[in-house]
Each structure stands twice: as C-alpha cells, then as structure tokens.
Amino acid sequence: MDKQIIIDKIERLTLVQKILILVLFLFFTVGGSWYFLFSSKIDELTKLKRNIAALEKAITKYRLLAAKLPHLEDQLKDRQKELILAKMLLPEDAQALERLLASFEKLGNEKRVEFILFQPGPEKIYEFYATRRVQLRLQGAFHNLIQYFDSLVRLERLVSLENLRLTPVKNNGATGESLLMADSSVLVYRALTPEEILDRKSKKK
Numbered sequence: 001m002d003k004q005i006i007i008d009k010i011e012r013l014t015l016v017q018k019i020l021i022l023v024l025f026l027f028f029t030v031g032g033s034w035y036f037l038f039s040s041k042i043d044e045l046t047k048l049k050r051n052i053a054a055l056e057k058a059i060t061k062y063r064l065l066a067a068k069l070p071h072l073e074d075q076l077k078d079r080q081k082e083l084i085l086a087k088m089l090l091p092e093d094a095q096a097l098e099r100l101l102a103s104f105e106k107l108g109n110e111k112r113v114e115f116i117l118f119q120p121g122p123e124k125i126y127e128f129y130a131t132r133r134v135q136l137r138l139q140g141a142f143h144n145l146i147q148y149f150d151s152l153v154r155l156e157r158l159v160s161l162e163n164l165r166l167t168p169v170k171n172n173g174a175t176g177e178s179l180l181m182a183d184s185s186v187l188v189y190r191a192l193t194p195e196e197i198l199d200r201k202s203k204k205k
Contacts, residue, residue: 100159100188101134104152111148113140116181128197130190133162138182139169145182152186160187 101120108115117137124131138145145166153161162185169179192200 100155100190101132103155104134104136104186107151108138108148111140111151112144113138113148113182125192125196125200127200128192130192132188132190134186134188136182136184136186138184139179140182141177142166142180145180149182149184158189160189161185162187 105115105118115136116139117135119135121133121135138148140148149161149164153159164182164184166180166182169181
C-alpha cells in the first residue's frame with residue numbers, strides 16, 4: 001500500500017480515533033516490552049521466593065538441633081566417661097583374660113573351696129569387646145562358697161554371675177560342717193585390642 005494513501009487515511013481520522021490508535025500502539029509496545037523484559041524476572045523472583053522458604057525451613061530445623069546441642073554434648077561426655085570406666089574394668093587382651101580366669105582358682109584356694117569343674121567356653125566377639133562364659137562347679141562349706149562368689153563379682157575386672165545353684169552333698173567329718181555343691185555360670189568380659197577392632201571393620205567391608 002502506498003505510504004501517501006496511509007497518511008491520507010490517518011489524516012481523515014477524527015481526533016478520538018487518532019487517540020485510540022495511539023493508545024493501542026503504546027499498549028502493544030509497552031506490553032510486548034514488559035513480556036520480554038520482565039516475565040523472566042518474575043520467574044526468577046518466584047524461584048527466589050521458593051529458595052527463601054526452603055532456607056527458612058532449614059534454618060528452623062538447624063535452630064532446633066542447635067538448641068539440643070548442649071544436652072547432646074552432656075550425653076556424649078557421660079558416654080565417654082562410661083567408656084573409660086568400662087575399659088578400666090575390662091581386660092585389655094586375651095592374655096589378660098587368661099590371667100583373670102587363672103585368678104578364679106587362686107581365689108577359690110583362698111576361700112577354701114574345691115573345684116570340681118572349671119570349663120571356659122568359646123569367646124564371643126562383639127563390636128568393641130568379647131565375652132567368655134565359664135561353667136563352675138565347686139564344693140565347700142556354705143559360708144566359704146558365699147564368700148568366694150561375693151569376692152568373684154567384686155574383682156576389679158568386669159565379671160557377671162549369671163546363675164548359682166546350691167545343693168547339699170555331705171557333712172565334713174572333720175569339722176561337722178555341711179558341704180554344698182555350687183553350680184554356676186560366670187560371664188567374663190575383655191576389651192578388643194585396636195588391631196582386633198580394625199580387623200573386624202575391614203572384614204565388614
């Protein structure tokens with residue numbers, strides 16, 4: 001279409017029509033500019049709002065954890081003290097455990113009880129320690145047996161008396177005391193050496 005014809009048509013338009021065309025032109029120009037320039041910014045703003053909401057949620061979570069931290073630190077200190085105490089009570093290696101078992105018989109001689117059976121079982125290995133169950137059968141006077149088992153569980157090492165059964169046997173002709181047979185099961189513990197702990201960890205892998 002000829003440019004002059006277009007100009008003539010525009011000149012023949014009323015003032016109101018010219019204003020409407022100008023308004024429409026501005027609307028589409030500004031609208032198009034807004035769409036291309038600002039819509040991407042709105043998307044970014046929406047993403048930022050989502051990120052802010054997620055961060056606020058994370059901050060609330062970590063604030064709650066931080067509030068619990070002093071209590072958890074106190075619990076950790078208590079567990080560390082218990083671990084130190086347990087290590088003091090546990091034989092530090094298999095040789096120390098054997099010496100502990102040997103002390104059972106020595107203690108029996110001191111308390112004047114006779115060993116009928118002394119049978120250590122196989123060792124069971126756990127994460128940081130090992131246990132052995134020892135079957136005992138002893139014979140002696142009632143008060144001697146009681147003193148023996150009382151001294152046994154009071155040893156400096158960790159020893160647990162699992163069960164005890166006393167049955168009458170006979171009278172001691174020399175003293176007139178009644179002799180009893182004591183059947184018991186004792187659990188002894190030892191700490192694993194650092195090498196054993198590392199070996200267990202490597203086997204788990």
